[in-house]
Amino acid sequence: MDVLSLIAKDHNEWIEVCQVFGIQDYPEDVVQEMYININKSNININEKNYKGYVYITLRNLCYQKQNKKSYNYQIKDNLTPDNKHADDNLNCFDILKLIHKLPNFERKVLDLHKLQGFSLCEIEKQTGISRMKMCRAKTKAINKLKKHLING
Numbered sequence: 001m002d003v004l005s006l007i008a009k010d011h012n013e014w015i016e017v018c019q020v021f022g023i024q025d026y027p028e029d030v031v032q033e034m035y036i037n038i039n040k041s042n043i044n045i046n047e048k049n050y051k052g053y054v055y056i057t058l059r060n061l062c063y064q065k066q067n068k069k070s071y072n073y074q075i076k077d078n079l080t081p082d083n084k085h086a087d088d089n090l091n092c093f094d095i096l097k098l099i100h101k102l103p104n105f106e107r108k109v110l111d112l113h114k115l116q117g118f119s120l121c122e123i124e125k126q127t128g129i130s131r132m133k134m135c136r137a138k139t140k141a142i143n144k145l146k147k148h149l150i151n152g
Helices: 003-008 011-020 027-040 050-068 092-101 104-115 120-127 131-151
Strands: 070-072 089-091
Touching: 003 027, 003 050, 011 027, 011 050, 027 050, 092 104, 092 131, 104 120, 104 131, 120 131
Parallel strands: none
Antiparallel strands: 070 089
């Protein structure tokens, strides 16, 4: 079985991997780019190691694609002329780095509630952690992100 046929049998899984890495707009394009890159490479891929290789290739392509995106975030709370940055454009990768620096519990609550869209009630049912504790953790995480983004 040739390499592309081997990899293509899990095509839908690769699209889901791209979506997990934050590529919501046209993840198929990233998967197609992955096929092209693997076809050009001379690496020996077999049934035992292809998933790891494809996963890493997709991860790198997704990060490259996100790194090229630029988002316009404006934080209006507590901004004064002396602490407002001249450039409000932040790179998505910079935001992800800031989120990664948060304590594990705060990061997880922020991820589940704000990024994945679960309500605090749903998270409470799944984890058994009180909504009040999660609400405080979410608020602390958001305040830390705002503080870092405002102060640079």
